[in-house]
Amino acid sequence: MRLPSLIALAFLAATGGSAQPSDPLAPLFAPAQGDTRATLLLRDGRVVEKRYAPGYSDANRFISWSMAKTITGILIGALVTDGRLQLDAPAPFAEWHGAGDPRARITLRQLLTMSSGLRHTEVGDPIEASDTNQVLFVSGTQNMAAAAMAQPLAVPPGTRYEYSSLTSLLLAEIVTRTLTPSRDPRIRALAYRRFAHDRLFAPAGIASAVMEFDGAGTQIGGSLIYMTLDDWGRLGQLLIDGKGPTGAQVIAPAWLDTMRHPATTSGNYGAQIWLNRPESQGKPVMYPGAPQTAYSAEGHLGQHVVVVPEARLVVVRLGNTREGEIGRVHAAIGGIIAGQLHR
Template sequence: MKIYPLLASALALAVPGSAAAPPDPIAPLFAPDMGDTRAVLLLVDGRPVAKRYAAGYSDANRFISWSMAKSVTALLVGALVADGKLQLDAPAPIAEWRNDGRARITLRQLLRMSSGLRHIEVGQPIENSDTNQVLFVSGTGGMAARAIARPLAFKPGTHFNYDSLTSIILAEIVTRTLTDSRDPRIRARAYRDFAEERLFRPAGVASAFLEFDGSGTQIGGSIIHMSLDDWGRLGRLLVDGKGPNGKQIVAPDWLAFLKTPAPTNPRYGGHVWLSPNGLVSMRGHLGQFVFTGAKDGHSVVLVRLGNTREDRLEAITPSFERIAQAALTAG
């Protein structure tokens, strides 16, 4: 493959002063000024081109998703849409909204972060944000109930508001579609079994560990753990929806919806992020990234997992996008 010279050039642009040697072309991504990078995997046309861990990490580790979990939730919602059990433009099946203006909220609007529900994702001080209060303070026993109870702040479909609690609502919709039980153990088992059957097992993902709240709702906006290779396998699904054996796991029309820019934010699709250069990505707190792209019959998946302060991410994120784009061009 001709990827190494082009990848080295991209790294030279992304990381001033770097020189990528062919045996380890992603080594500069572990430089101190690139944040605390813990694991990187580069796949081109489904094949591993480069893989590296920081000291202390290995194939034995599972890495937390943070908000990359949102994209996983969207894939599971898509499976139920494909089964005819959910409808993208019907009112979201939340009984608690039946008798007020929230009854107009659709699945499409939830997936595009335009439900209109009142929400503060990052508050000042940070511990006062709605997301942190529900995930880590007073809402851990029933996250979906807290998320569902919020009133409208805007007319549904008119404003983009990034909202981790919306993803918990979507996970709750999946759970309620799968079971009528209120037993947390039964609810969690139904969700986990569905995820294994319809997504993880067909994709070859063996390490997925899903976390649930006290009521058995999967924390679908924030907390899933997987190995580096398995994050790469899920990234591969965002390319064409096919598993390692070529079987279609994600319906093409659902992938097309996920990758279509939302009217309220052209950089956001259906629980995935969209770059001007055509890359589609899962993104999480502290610099969890899975960038994917396809062009002229070639595909790329770049996974970066780490622990980078949020105020540094804006500076380093373009570097990873450039690497993924260069690998795609060189594929």
């Protein structure tokens, strides 16, 4: 079946008119897409198409950038499911619970949905004005969570959506403190690695994951995890129904529902995951042509793991595309999904 005309026109415009029915991923390698390095299309866990740019292969691990946030959200969910964390309780930071500190009202849910109210500049102008860049690459590398935790409130908690990589660092710190009371960076990092391996990576069939930690042993949970293309596909497959390749439940159904439920402050963001819904009334969806039931892990420079649960469809795109051109990548992914749904 052919795509509806409006979707098809947008799809061809985004891809430079290079769609090839015999290779559904070809549009992501059109010149307008920037530097696409690896792509994967899965249906019901089976490979429909897999393609690398020259110089890349199964031997490569690809950076997550902000796709790491979704992994952090899954690990928080495992602790909530175990009863070790409470979703609507105040975030367990003693540093925020001094007399009269308004940050004591920030809940775990508000951190997950980027609604904490903490002051933050994700993308600064000039670039060094970015809080995220300062913490990741300049002055905060020895203790990133401490730098994030020191921020004051800009607005009351739960009243405004503010995308923040530092918020995800705080979530990773919560995971670490829940697992171990140690302040030894090596012990903290080891506890985190073991937990991530046992509760997520191993049961999901993911063998290539490499996680980066700061000088304090906090996993850089908003930005820096590396995996192969196939393992990013396995993460997408896991996000369909929370089940690993053996059928074991890795993500509790209730937690998966929590992740993909829209935040009260934003229509297109859940709990550390993006939703293919309008941000607000009259706004476009992220992936035109894809259903609004789709959701995704998404990272800087065009890293995408997109899931359509009812079709058991996963699209992975990894590469390096300028932020001002990412809309073309979104349109191409939406077109690929629409093409698969209308076959």
